[in-house]
Amino acid sequence: MDSQLQVYNTLTRQKEVFKPINPPLVGMYVCGPTVYSDVHLGNCRTFVSFDLIYRYLQHLGYKVRYVRNITDAGHLEGDRDEGDDKFTKKAKLEQLEPMEIVQKYTLGFREVMRLFNTLSPNIEPSATGHITEQIEMVKQIIDSGLAYEVNGTVYFDVEKYSKDQNYTILTNRELDDLLANTRELGGQDDKKGRLDFALWIKAKPEHLMRWPSPWGWGFPGWHIECSAMSKKYLGDTFDIHGGGLDLAATHHTNEIAQSQACNHAEPAKYWMHTNMLTVNGTRMSKSAGNGFLPFELFTGNHPLLSRAYSPMTVRFFMLQAHYRSTLDFSNEALEASDKGFKRLMSAVHLLDKLPVAASSDYDVQDLSRRCYAAMNDDFNSPVLIAELFEAVRLINSVYDGKSKLDKQSLDQLQQLINAMVFDVLGLQSEEKSEGDLAGIMDLLIRLRNEAKAKQDYATSDQIRMSLQDLGIQLKDSKTGTTWDKI
RNA sequence: GGUCGGAUGGCCGAGUGGCUAGGCAGAGGUCUGCAAAACCUUUUACAGCGGUUCGAAUCCGCUUCCGACCUCCA
Numbered sequence: 008m009d010s011q012l013q014v015y016n017t018l019t020r021q022k023e024v025f026k027p028i029n030p031p032l033v034g035m036y037v038c039g040p041t042v043y044s045d046v047h048l049g050n051c052r053t054f055v056s057f058d059l060i061y062r063y064l065q066h067l068g069y070k071v072r073y074v075r076n077i078t079d080a081g082h083l084e085g086d087r088d089e090g091d092d093k094f095t096k097k098a099k100l101e102q103l104e105p106m107e108i109v110q111k112y113t114l115g116f117r118e119v120m121r122l123f124n125t126l127s128p129n130i131e132p133s134a135t136g137h138i139t140e141q142i143e144m145v146k147q148i149i150d151s152g153l154a155y156e157v158n159g160t161v162y163f164d165v166e167k168y169s170k171d172q173n174y175t176i177l178t179n180r181e182l183d184d185l186l187a188n189t190r191e192l193g194g195q196d197d198k199k200g201r202l203d204f205a206l207w208i209k210a211k212p213e214h215l216m217r218w219p220s221p222w223g224w225g226f227p228g229w230h231i232e233c234s235a236m237s238k239k240y241l242g243d244t245f246d247i248h249g250g251g252l253d254l255a256a257t258h259h260t261n262e263i264a265q266s267q268a269c270n271h272a273e274p275a276k277y278w279m280h281t282n283m284l285t286v287n288g289t290r291m292s293k294s295a296g297n298g299f300l301p302f303e304l305f306t307g308n309h310p311l312l313s314r315a316y317s318p319m320t321v322r323f324f325m326l327q328a329h330y331r332s333t334l335d336f337s338n339e340a341l342e343a344s345d346k347g348f349k350r351l352m353s354a355v356h357l358l359d360k361l362p363v364a365a366s367s368d369y370d371v372q373d374l375s376r377r378c379y380a381a382m383n384d385d386f387n388s389p390v391l392i393a394e395l396f397e398a399v400r401l402i403n404s405v406y407d408g409k410s411k412l413d414k415q416s417l418d419q420l421q422q423l424i425n426a427m428v429f430d431v432l433g434l435q436s437e438e439k440s441e442g443d444l445a446g447i448m449d450l451l452i453r454l455r456n457e458a459k460a461k462q463d464y465a466t467s468d469q470i471r472m473s474l475q476d477l478g479i480q481l482k483d484s485k486t487g488t489t490w491d492k493i
Numbered sequence: 494g495g496u497c498g499g500a501u502g503g504c505c506g507a508g509u510g511g512c513u514a515g516g517c518a519g520a521g522g523u524c525u526g527c528a529a530a531a532c533c534u535u536u537u538a539c540a541g542c543g544g545u546u547c548g549a550a551u552c553c554g555c556u557u558c559c560g561a562c563c564u565c566c567a
Binding site: 037038039040041046047049050051052053054056093178179180181184185187229250251252253254255256257258280281282283284285288289290291292293294323324327328329332333334335336337339340341342343344345346347348350351353381387389390392393394395396397400403404406407409459462464467468471472475480481482483484485489491 | 494495496497498499503504505506507508514515516517518524525526527528529530531532533559560561562563564565566567
């Protein structure tokens, strides 16, 4: 590899050479889901993007500790620092315990992540499991003079913090503009400043999810959860903090302020943000009513979809766009990805059937260089995929006898393709029980070839057409017949 | 209203101051008993108007349109 990994850092608004604090160790924290409802496809995109990043860092030899939290408490409806959190609200709606809601949607989330073939994080901490750490952190922020308690709720003092620190470091906005433009909301008379946010929130006696604290019974604010958990498992300062772009202006901005106030250190060296999935140019979200649920895709049960799309098709679709670009979702775009993905995988399956030649007329080394260059350029998976389609053409034409590869080149090619397709992009073959089928298919192909040799085309066509009806397509070429599931 | 980011061919999407990704769709061809697959060739582009430059879709300015954030959101 002759290029270095470059990572776009939201903090500096430019690509930087990636230099871990303690190589080969890398600490990466990604804000996980709030498990009060099903994850929609937009949520999934973020986790698929960070899965790509995690996989590539590991592929480069880094020992990554990937922490992704489960937010299972404290996430309020709206901006009011009072009332029920989302779990309590949903629990009432579904007539369940709040922790039943948490369990239900956590399991659902993990199942969806499994279907998308994302690797599990090394640690998946939950907010309710780290109440002590959060209380401790709030105490330290109060001790540093940057938070105050009013009537059982603790607020972070943004204006005081801003005297010594840059509160808007992540989004580069002017504090005065923020102050001038932040909406005045009712019910928050306890706050000193309108930008102040809650670290700990007082709970009413009937509130189901509440814990004792130095400030009475309550529950943690959303932002403090991530600060406390990242500190516990990755330390005061770690390498990468990631999440959706929508979290940057508020959640991550507040996280930085909290961690600075508590630890007197920047929490993360590189802040990485993934862009939004859009539908007709508008961000996919539950409130907009344009949220697709993963299972709606996998079953095709949605008015905008003409049919079902597999998890791998959807993953491939996501990886065909760069993680920092918005990606527009449509039936037509998915259809294109589905065909492209199948073409790629068909060629991958041909890899170990390629004939070895005495010499090569293709430079595999150069292809490899371009693949790594693409990924090193801030994880540019669409360019990597474009390079892989050049490999597809190569593989097909070697199979057709129009190009040739010697033993060494073939080995290199196999290694490269397997590494990029399976390890880095995290794609997987969708053919189930292929092993069982393979023998049967060999038999059928042989019978068909025998019929063809006898010019018994009625029989050969019957085999081909019947298999077609069963969803298996035969592909004839000079070197023989292969098959694929349609 | 404030801040920021976009506008690429029928669709989705990369990229770059000159060599003009890729996938899908369309057209033609090769191969083939037929079909499919595969391969080859090929048509549609860089929102508009100015400016900088030998040269801009790429840099700068303005205009129009769109989006995100500023309020929970991946």
